[in-house]
Amino acid sequence: xxxxxxxxxxxxxxxxxxxxxxxxxxxxxxxxxxxxxxxxxxxxxxxxxxxxxxxxxxxxxxxxxxxxxxxxxxxxxxxxxxxxxxxxxxxxxxxxxxxxxxxxxxxxxxxxxxxxxxxxxxxxxxxxxxxxxxxxxxxxxxxxxxxxxxxxxxxxxxxxxxxxxxxxxxxxxxxxxxxxxxxxxxxxxxxxxxxxxxxxxxxxxxxxxxxxxxxxxxxxxxxxxxxxxxxxxxxxxxxxxxxxxxxxxxxxxxxxxxxxxxxxxxxxxxxxxxxxxxxxxxxxxxxxxxxxxxxxxxxxxxxxxxxxxxxxxxxxxxxxxxxxxxxxxxxxxxxxxxxxxxxxxxxxxxxxxxxxxxxxxxxxxxxxxxxxxxxxxxxxxxx
Amino acid sequence: xxxxxxxxxxxxxxxxxxxxxxxxxxxxxxxxxxxxxxxxxxxxxxxxxxxxxxxxxxxxxxxxxxxxxxxxxxxxxxxxxxxxxxxxxxxxxxxxxxxxxxxxxxxxxxxxxxxxxxxxxxxxxxxxxxxxxxxxxxxxxxxxxxxxxxxxxxxxxxxxxxxxxxxxxxxxxxxxxxxxxxxxxxxxxxxxxxxxxxxxxxxxxxxxxxxxxxxxxxxxxxxxxxxxxxxxxxxxxxxxxxxxxxxxxxxxxxxxxxxxxxxxxxxxx
Numbered sequence: 186x187x188x189x190x191x192x193x194x195x196x197x198x199x200x201x202x203x204x205x206x207x208x209x210x211x212x213x214x215x216x217x218x219x220x221x222x223x224x225x226x227x228x229x230x231x232x233x234x235x236x237x238x239x240x241x242x243x244x245x246x247x248x249x250x251x252x253x254x255x256x257x258x259x260x261x262x263x264x265x266x267x268x269x270x271x272x273x274x275x276x277x278x279x280x281x282x283x284x285x286x287x288x289x290x291x292x293x294x295x296x297x298x299x300x301x302x303x304x305x306x307x308x309x310x311x312x313x314x315x316x317x318x319x320x321x322x323x324x325x326x327x328x329x330x331x332x333x334x335x336x337x338x339x340x341x342x343x344x345x346x347x348x349x350x351x352x353x354x355x356x357x358x359x360x361x362x363x364x365x366x367x368x369x370x371x372x373x374x375x376x377x378x379x380x381x382x383x384x385x386x387x388x389x390x391x392x393x394x395x396x397x398x399x400x401x402x403x404x405x406x407x408x409x410x411x412x413x414x415x416x417x418x419x420x421x422x423x424x425x426x427x428x429x430x431x432x433x434x435x436x437x438x439x440x441x442x443x444x445x446x447x448x449x450x451x452x453x454x455x456x457x458x459x460x461x462x463x464x465x466x467x468x469x470x471x472x473x474x475x476x477x478x479x480x481x482x483x484x485x486x487x488x489x490x491x492x493x494x495x496x497x498x499x500x501x502x503x504x505x506x507x508x509x510x511x512x513x514x515x516x517x518x519x520x521x522x523x524x525x526x527x528x529x530x531x532x533x534x535x536x537x538x539x540x541x542x543x544x545x546x547x548x549x550x551x552x553x554x555x556x557x558x559x560x561x562x563x564x565x566x567x568x
Numbered sequence: 569x570x571x572x573x574x575x576x577x578x579x580x581x582x583x584x585x586x587x588x589x590x591x592x593x594x595x596x597x598x599x600x601x602x603x604x605x606x607x608x609x610x611x612x613x614x615x616x617x618x619x620x621x622x623x624x625x626x627x628x629x630x631x632x633x634x635x636x637x638x639x640x641x642x643x644x645x646x647x648x649x650x651x652x653x654x655x656x657x658x659x660x661x662x663x664x665x666x667x668x669x670x671x672x673x674x675x676x677x678x679x680x681x682x683x684x685x686x687x688x689x690x691x692x693x694x695x696x697x698x699x700x701x702x703x704x705x706x707x708x709x710x711x712x713x714x715x716x717x718x719x720x721x722x723x724x725x726x727x728x729x730x731x732x733x734x735x736x737x738x739x740x741x742x743x744x745x746x747x748x749x750x751x752x753x754x755x756x757x758x759x760x761x762x763x764x765x766x767x768x769x770x771x772x773x774x775x776x777x778x779x780x781x782x783x784x785x786x787x788x789x790x791x792x793x794x795x796x797x798x799x800x801x802x803x804x805x806x807x808x809x810x811x812x813x814x815x816x817x818x819x820x821x822x823x824x825x826x827x828x829x830x831x832x833x834x835x836x837x
Binding site: 224225270278282285286289290293300301302303304305306307308309311312323324325326327328329330336340343344347349350363364367368369370371372421422423424425426427429430436439447553554555556557 | 632636637638639641644645647648649651652653655657658659660663664666667668669670672673676677680681682683684685686687688689690691692693694697700701704705707708710728731732764766819821822
């Protein structure tokens with residue numbers, strides 16, 4: 186219970202770049218790009234693509250994913266024997282569907298009866314990574330919508346803590362695809378003006394691409410230095426079976442409490458909350474109420490990252506943990522980019538300016554479709 | 569720590585037909601009266617889970633671990649055709665139905681489950697992945713019970729689905745919904761042990777695994793499914809004086825043992 190596992194390496198690819206310190210320094214920026222799909226010219230979108238390309242122009246997903254994962258493994262300096270025992274925990278909501286869309290379009294040019302999704306299985310990306318990177322500890326693919334890579338983190342922690350494997354690579358990946366963009370648009374969940382997490386005038390989400398990878402191990406300091414002083418203590422996952430596109434405040438509060446209990450953390454021990462905070466009307470209201478309920482006495486600072494990174498769906502677990510960790514490790518809590526005005530009913534207003542972070546425990550929330558809810562607890566060493 | 573026990577198991581596997589065999593009569597038989605606008609993949613998941621639970625009331629924190637090789641491939645392929653070929657934006661319900669964890673959500677809603685809820689996969693071993701995570705949770709005390717399932721559907725037309733699976737045009741296909749219910753209990757019934765080997769086990773599989781090695785899964789009844797070995801395992805558990813029974817994962821590194829309790833001398837079912 187609450188066994189701290191150091192993060193010994195991390196790598197990320199997001200709207201703000203791929204250098205953790207640079208990303209951390211830019212988390213106050215809320216700068217989505219305009220996006221228009223040629224087949225739907227009358228419907229402009231906002232999006233957070235991976236630089237330097239525009240959305241959908243970055244090339245196939247697997248090479249970019251492999252590059253990021255390889256960077257994390259190289260930084261972890263695992264021996265061949267350690268790689269042979271390293272498990273891979275991968276989370277995504279859309280996998281390579283963006284590539285499949287492009288391949289299908291190209292196939293239709295040659296053959297009007299071309300087959301959509303000729304070879305698409307959830308486990309393909311993870312297996313390719315294991316083979317390319319010589320990882321032999323088993324692979325685990327999670328697809329639970331926005332909690333996908335958060336659940337990958339949760340179970341990687343559990344597997345390493347329980348001695349199933351000494352080291353694990355955890356990956357979150359989400360590439361641009363029309364299915365997700367137009368699907369969320371059909372549900373009227375996207376904003377045309379920008380992502381304003383927990384803001385009184387919020388009107389929806391802005392999606393983004395993201396790839397992130399980290400390595401956790403059971404080796405303890407001083408043998409292994411934690412990346413930006415970051416350790417994962419554990420967390421909890423639960424389901425709200427009443428809300429197919431969003432959970433109740435009660436369900437969110439429950440999973441946050443379970444995460445605290447699982448890591449032997451009191452509410453008063455929490456030095457910071459990273460909210461899920463998508464900018465959607467319903468989700469943000471429920472999360473606000475849940476946080477207010479659990480933190481009625483002790484009110485830690487709150488921040489959120491989707492104004493800076495976009496909602497990277499299944500990747501947000503690992504990506505937001507690393508982005509936040511890089512900032513906290515430098516002694517700074519990033520402000521909640523895009524937030525301008527706190528609603529009257531929110532007793533925990535998110536930060537609008539950066540604040541010093543002296544170290545301590547951080548509660549990270551992730552809430553997704555299908556009522557899937559995950560909260561994780563991190564420990565960040567003080568400066 | 570109390571041992572992990574097999575409380576129930578069931579497996580539905582049927583030849584895939586064109587048009588697809590209606591599932592509503594089977595769902596009504598299984599006790600589902602409110603047949604909502606779910607897709608076939610979710611309907612298969614509900615059918616197997618309901619049959620496995622067979623009216624048993626589960627604790628609200630029972631975990632649910634659903635695996636699948638390709639999920640709701642029929643609806644996903646259809647959505648892609650409409651989006652890319654026909655340039656039609658998806659309808660809201662259609663988009664929700666292709667989300668990979670909606671089947672697990674639907675099962676949780678039907679059974680009143682608020683605990684851990686995972687949609688997982690592993691190439692050639694989705695069931696192995698789901699079982700491993702469920703057993704980890706049971707042994708850690710994160711869940712009091714675990715409902716573990718593997719669901720595979722066939723997309724229509726079946727000829728296209730055979731192309732996706734890389735099987736011959738005459739290969740019969742099967743859709744599948746195989747589930748088992750695990751719990752922590754006293755020392756009786758069928759115990760479930762597991763271990764992850766550091767290296768793949770080599771050599772001939774020992775009896776009683778011979779049946780897995782005996783034939784090509786493509787020629788087994790009722791037809792080919794990526795997880796047919798799980799169907800065969802669960803049928804074995806149901807139909808014979810079943811234990812001990814050893815199941816080796818596809819990568820030959822994960823072993824599940826179904827063992828009789830010392831007191832077993834009667835039919836636990």
